[in-house]
Amino acid sequence: GAVVSQHPSRVICKSGTSVKIECRSLDFQATTMFWYRQFPKQSLMLMATSNEGSKATYEQGVEKDKFLINHASLTLSTLTVTSAHPEDSSFYICSASPPLSRVETQYFGPGTRLLVL
């Protein structure tokens, strides 16, 4: 099956710094990738839809200037948490859909656990 990777798997940073998370589709090209955030004991909440070669579409309440998304190639999307604060500590998961597939066909990355001190 299709494989999606994320890097790093976990990161600890100081408040005020920026953190970049990478999401890669390893064996297929993904024109669309999705970024989710999951707080402890809560559901996955869609943050934004990342489209290759164009601007990301952010969900209501998600600050686009704080969560920068770049989808520069068909296999890589990056999420940068700028000026991170302790409340940004969460589990960030990406997913990708192969070309010509329905949005229902999503392959999830293993997630990145971010801890902001």
Add this chain to the structure above:
Amino acid sequence: GENVEQHPSTLSVQEGDSAVIKCTYSDSASNYFPWYKQELGKRPQLIIDIRSNVGEKKDQRIAVTLNKTAKHFSLHITETQPEDSAVYFCAGFIADKVIFGPGTSLSVIP
């Protein structure tokens, strides 16, 4: 937009018993109904799904039933095992986006 709810939020069963989780959705145009299993600290995994042209689908100990009229679908796990302990999410889809339900934490007691 799509509103997805799950019940119960937590469920404890004895090993070997059955577990049932129900998901309700609001968008009558929905035609794809998946269930995901997420173990602690890991990615969600699709365990079973059903499309609106069938009412029930079974895969070994796992089954999903769909009631489109009432706008709900359910996950059934029979002969539960400790490794079934996890959080289960149903999902809805709207405008090419996945909307996850709030999750059900299942504990299977040995």
